Amino acid sequence: xxxxxxxxxxxTLAFTSTLRAEDKPAxxxxxxxxxxxxxxxxxxxxxxxxxxxxxxxxxxxVGGGGDMLRAIAxxxxxxxxxxxxxxxxxATRALPIKGILVINMLDYVESMVVRxxxxxxxxKDLKGKTVAAPFGSTTHYLLLQALKDEGVDPASMKIxxxxxxxxxxxWLRGDIDAAWFWEPNLDKAVKNGGKILVTSGEMAKRGYxxxxxxxxxxxxxxxxxxxxxxxxxxxxxxxDFWLKNPDKTAEIIAEELSLPLEDATRMxxxxxxxxxxxxxxxxxxxxxxxxxxFVDTLVSTADFLVKQERLPKLLPRADFEAFIxxxxxxxVIGR
Amino acid sequence: xxxEASHMxxxxxxxxxxxxxxRLRVPKVSxxxxxxxxxxxxxxxCWAIVTEMGxxxxxxxxxxxxxxxxxxxxxxxxxxxxxxxxxxxxxxxRILTAFALACxxxxxxxxxxxxxxxxxxxxxxxxxxxxxxxxxxxxxxxVMWLGIGESSKLSLLFLAGLPGIVISTIQAVTSxxxxxxxxxxxxxxxxxxxxxxxxxxxxxxxxLAGMRISLGFTYTVLVxxxxxxxxxxxxxxxxxxxxxxxxxxxxxxLIVLGLTGVVLDLIMRGIAKLLMPWA
Numbered sequence: 001x002x003x004x005x006x007x008x009x010x011x012t013l014a015f016t017s018t019l020r021a022e023d024k025p026a027x028x029x030x031x032x033x034x035x036x037x038x039x040x041x042x043x044x045x046x047x048x049x050x051x052x053x054x055x056x057x058x059x060x061x062v063g064g065g066g067d068m069l070r071a072i073a074x075x076x077x078x079x080x081x082x083x084x085x086x087x088x089x090x091a092t093r094a095l096p097i098k099g100i101l102v103i104n105m106l107d108y109v110e111s112m113v114v115r116x117x118x119x120x121x122x123x124k125d126l127k128g129k130t131v132a133a134p135f136g137s138t139t140h141y142l143l144l145q146a147l148k149d150e151g152v153d154p155a156s157m158k159i160x161x162x163x164x165x166x167x168x169x170x171w172l173r174g175d176i177d178a179a180w181f182w183e184p185n186l187d188k189a190v191k192n193g194g195k196i197l198v199t200s201g202e203m204a205k206r207g208y209x210x211x212x213x214x215x216x217x218x219x220x221x222x223x224x225x226x227x228x229x230x231x232x233x234x235x236x237x238x239x240d241f242w243l244k245n246p247d248k249t250a251e252i253i254a255e256e257l258s259l260p261l262e263d264a265t266r267m268x269x270x271x272x273x274x275x276x277x278x279x280x281x282x283x284x285x286x287x288x289x290x291x292x293x294f295v296d297t298l299v300s301t302a303d304f305l306v307k308q309e310r311l312p313k314l315l316p317r318a319d320f321e322a323f324i325x326x327x328x329x330x331x332v333i334g335r
Numbered sequence: 336x337x338x339e340a341s342h343m344x345x346x347x348x349x350x351x352x353x354x355x356x357x358r359l360r361v362p363k364v365s366x367x368x369x370x371x372x373x374x375x376x377x378x379x380x381c382w383a384i385v386t387e388m389g390x391x392x393x394x395x396x397x398x399x400x401x402x403x404x405x406x407x408x409x410x411x412x413x414x415x416x417x418x419x420x421x422x423x424x425x426x427x428x429r430i431l432t433a434f435a436l437a438c439x440x441x442x443x444x445x446x447x448x449x450x451x452x453x454x455x456x457x458x459x460x461x462x463x464x465x466x467x468x469x470x471x472x473x474x475x476x477x478v479m480w481l482g483i484g485e486s487s488k489l490s491l492l493f494l495a496g497l498p499g500i501v502i503s504t505i506q507a508v509t510s511x512x513x514x515x516x517x518x519x520x521x522x523x524x525x526x527x528x529x530x531x532x533x534x535x536x537x538x539x540x541x542x543l544a545g546m547r548i549s550l551g552f553t554y555t556v557l558v559x560x561x562x563x564x565x566x567x568x569x570x571x572x573x574x575x576x577x578x579x580x581x582x583x584x585x586x587x588x589l590i591v592l593g594l595t596g597v598v599l600d601l602i603m604r605g606i607a608k609l610l611m612p613w614a
Contacts, residue, residue, distance in 0.1 A: 066578035073394065073580060093394055093580045132564070136578040155416070160564040161575065166478065170564070175482045309415070310579040 025224050027056040028231075031068055031077035033212060034061050034164075036183050036267045037104040039081065040256045041249055042238030051230040063163055066136045072097055078220045079231055081212050083138035088302035091323045092311050096218040098325040099294070101232055102279045103212040105272030107201030110139055110210065112146075112180040113171075113194040120178065120197065123147055127156045129177035132170060135161040136310070138210035139180040141301060142203050144308070149206070183267040184257045201270070209297055232328045236276035243273055276329050285326040295320050397583040402590070405583040414584060415575060417567045423591065425567040426557060429485070433492030434553050438546060441497050445504020445542070446534065455505065466498040470556040474563070483564035491560045496553040503545020507538035536611075543607045547600055554596050 030048065032039045042048060049057050060077060062068045065086030071077050072095055081103050082090060090097055114120040118129070123146060133140040140161075147154050162170060168185040170176045172192055179189060180198075190196065200210050214235060221228050242249045246268065254264035279285050286292025298320040305311040379399065385391050386398040393401075409419040417425070448455040465473070474491050481487040511534055519533045535542075561570030569588050576584035 069580060070577065089579055095394070095580075135575060158566070160483070160566055161571075162483065162564050166483070166563055169479050170483045173479070173482050175484065175564075305579075310581070 023224060023226070025055060025078070025220070025227060027058060028052060028079070028227070029058045029060060029077045030231075031060045031062045031071050031080040033065075033068065033081045033103075034063055034184075034257075035104075035212075036109055036253055036257070036264070036271050037212065038238040038242040038249075038273055039103060039214075039235065041241050041252055042234050044252045044256055045238070045241065047234040047237050048231065051234045052227065055227075063165075064134050064137055066134070069095070069136075072215070072217070075217070078217055080215050082215055083212050084210055084297050084301045085136060085138055085141040085305065087213055087215070087323075088298050088305055088320075089136070089311060090215075091298065091320055092302055092305075092313075092315050097215040097323075098218060098221060099213040099285075099323055100216050100228065100325055100328050101214040101235055101276065102274045102284050102294075103214050103235070105204070105274060106138060106182070106210045106212070107204070107270045107272050108196070108199035109186075109267055109270035110142075110180070110182040110200035111186060111196045111270075112139075112143065112178060112198045113186060113189045114178040114197045116193055116195045118177055123150045123152050123197075126152065126178055130158045130160060130175065132160050132162040132167045132176045132179040133181060134163055134167075137181075138200065138212075139182065141304065142198075142200055142208060142210060143180045145208050145304065146198060146203065183270065184259055184263070187259075187263055187267070199270075201272075208300075209293075211294070211297070213294070228328050229331050232276070233332045236329070236332060239273050239275055242268075243275060277333055279329055280326055280333065285324055285329070288325075288327050288330060291321045291324050291326075294324055298323070394580060395582055397586065401583045402587045405581075405587045406591075409572075409584065409587065414572050415566070419591065422567055422569050422572050423595065425565075426561070426569040426592075427595070429488055429492055429560065429568065430550075430553050430557060433489045434496050434550055436489070436493050437496035437500055437549060437553070440493075441500030441549070442504050442542060445501045445545075446508055446530070446538075448501065449505040449508025449538075450530075450534070462498050462501055465494065470495060470559045474559055478563055487563070488560045488565070491556055492553050495556040496549040499549030499552050500542075500545050503548065504538070504542050507541030507545065508534055510541065511537040536613075539611045540607070543603070543611070547603055550599060550603065551596065554592065557592070 028048070030039075030043075032043065043059050049055075060071070062071060062080070065083045068077075068080050068082055069086050069090055072080055072090065080097070082099075083106075087099065114126075118125075120126060120129070131143070133143050143159070144154060160176070162176075162179070164181045164185040167176070167179045167181050168188040171179060171189040171194070178197070181189075204210065214232075216228050216231070246265075250261055250265040250268055253259065253268060254261045257264070259267070274284055280287050280292075282290070282292045284292050285294055295317065299314075299317055302311060302320070303314050306314045382396075383399055386393065386396060406419070408414075409422075411418070413419070414422065444458065448458055470491060473494065474487070477487040477490050481490060515533050515537060516529060519529055524532065557568075558570035558573055561568040562574050565571035569592050573585050573588040573592075576582075576588065
C-alpha cells in the first residue's frame with residue numbers, strides 16, 4: 001500500500017512537473033455572457049481550441065454581470081466578460097482580474113422598452129409605473145443615469161430587480177410597464193406590445209457609453225501569460241470573422257441562441273464590434289503607455305455607484321488605469 | 336420522540352429522587368447556557384483573530400467591526416431605500432403570513448390524513464411528490480403562474496412550510512395511544528369530542544414540534560423567494576448586496592435572519608408552554 005502511494009505521488013509529481021515545463025494549463029474555463037457578441041462565434045468555430053491544442057476548454061454560460069462577479073470572486077472561471085458597472089465594482093473591490101479586450105459596445109441591442117398602449121413617450125411618463133432592470137448591470141446604471149439627467153425622481157416609480165429572462169416572463173404576464181434590458185430576451189417584449197423608448201446607443205452619444213470587457217484572472221495571467229495572448233488572439237479572430245462574414249455570423253448567432261435568422265441579423269446590427277487593432281486607440285482601451293477612454297467610463301461609473309451607496313469609496317484613477325491591460329492585444333497585433 | 340422519552344423517564348426517577356433531581360437541574364441549565372455562550376465567544380474570537388491577522392480576504396470575510404458598522408448603518412440610514420427594520424418587517428410579514436396559512440391548511444389536513452386511511456392514500460402522493468423539489472425550480476413556475484408580486488413569494492414560502500406540518504401532524508395523530516380513544520368512546524364520546532378532547536390535546540406537543548421545524552423550512556427559502564422583483568426584505572438585501580460584493584451587509588443580514596429565527600422559535604416554545612402545560 002505504502003509503495004503504491006509512493007509511486008502514485010511520484011507519478012503525479014512527474015506529471016505536474018512536465019506540465020510546468022510546458023507551461024500549459026490543463027483546463028481553461030471561459031465564462032461568457034448570454035448575449036449577442038463575437039464570443040459566440042469564437043466558441044462556435046472552436047477558435048480557442050485551435051489556439052490551445054491539448055487544453056481542455058470549458059465554456060460556462062453566465063446570466064449577467066452580478067453572476068459573473070460571483071463566479072470570479074469564487075475563482076470558478078479563468079476568463080470572463082463584464083459590463084462597465086460590474087467592472088467598476090470588481091475593480092473597486094480589488095477582485096484579482098484585469099481587463100484585456102473590448103468584447104462589444106452596446107448599441108440598441110440593449111434598450112428600454114415600454115408598453116405601447118400605456119402612453120409613455122418620455123421618462124417623465126414613467127411616474128407610478130413599474131420598471132424592471134437587472135440591478136448592478138449596464139442597463140440599471142443607464143436607467144438611473146437617464147432619470148437623473150431628466151430630473152425624474154426614481155422614487156416616483158417602482159423600480160424592481162429582475163433577471164433578463166424573468167423580465168421577459170413578467171412582461172408577457174403584464175406585470176411590468178417598462179424594462180431596460182438586452183437581447184435575446186428584449187425581442188420578446190418588443191414583439192408583445194412593446195416599443196423602444198431609449199437605446200443604450202443613444203445614451204452612449206449622451207456621454208454614457210456602455211460596453212463589455214473581457215477579463216482574465218490575475219493568477220492565470222501570471223502563470224500562463226502566453227495563454228492569455230492565445231485567448232485574445234482567438235477572440236480577435238472571432239471579431240474579424242463577425243466583421244467580414246455578417247451572413248455566416250448571423251447563422252451562428254441564430255443557432256447558438258435558438259433565434260430566427262432575421263432576429264439574429266437585427267440584434268447583430270445593434271451590437272458594436274471593435275476590431276482589435278482599433279481597440280488600442282484612445283476611444284477604447286488605449287495603449288499601455290496612454291490608457292484610453294474606458295478608464296473615464298470606469299471612473300464615472302464607479303463614482304455613480306458610490307453615490308448610489310453600492311460602493312464604499314471612489315478609488316483613485318490610477319487603480320482603474322492599472323485594471324486595463326492592453327499589453328496582450330499589443331503583442332497579438334505586433335506579430 | 337422527546338415526548339416518549341420523558342414519559343419513560345418520569346416513572347423511573349420521579350419517586351426516587353425527585354428533590355435531588357430538581358436541585359441538580361438548576362446548575363445544569365446554567366451550565367449549558369454557559370457552554371453555549373462559550374461556543375459563541377470562541378466563534379467570535381476565531382472570526383476576530385482570522386480577520387485581524389489578515390488570513391482571510393476581507394472581500395469575503397470582513398472584520399466583525401465592519402459587520403457591526405453595516406448593522407448600525409442599515410439600522411439608521413437604511414440599505415437601498417429601506418431601514419433594517421423595514422427590511423425585517425417585509426420579510427417577517429411574508430414568513431409569518433405564509434406560515435400561518437401553512438398551519439391553517441396543514442394541521443386540519445394532517446389530522447384528516449391521520450384519522451382516515453383513505454384521505455392519507457389520496458393526498459400522500461401529492462405532498463410526497465413536491466416536498467423534495469428544489470424551491471428555486473418550483474419558483475420559476477410560480478413566477479410564471481402568479482406573477483412577480485407577493486402572491487408568488489407567499490406561495491413559495493407556504494409550499495415550503497406545508498409538508499413539515501402535515502407529516503408531523505399525521506405522525507402525531509397516529510401515535511395517540513388507542514387506549515385513550517377507546518376509553519373516551521366507552522364513555523360515550525362523539526367523533527367531535529374525540530377530535531377536540533382526545534386527539535388534539537394528545538397530539539398537540541408533536542404538532543407543535545412539527546410547526547417549529549416547518550417555520551425553519553420557511554426560513555430556508557426566504558432568500559430564494561425574495562430574489563425575484565423584491566425591493567425590500569432581508570433576503571433581497573442579502574441578494575442585492577452580494578451582487579455588489581458587499582459581504583459585510585450579506586453577513587449582517589444572515590446574522591439578523593438567524594437571530595430572528597431563534598427568537599421566533601423561543602416565542603413558539605413559550606406559546607406551547609402556555610397552551611399545553613402537560614407537555
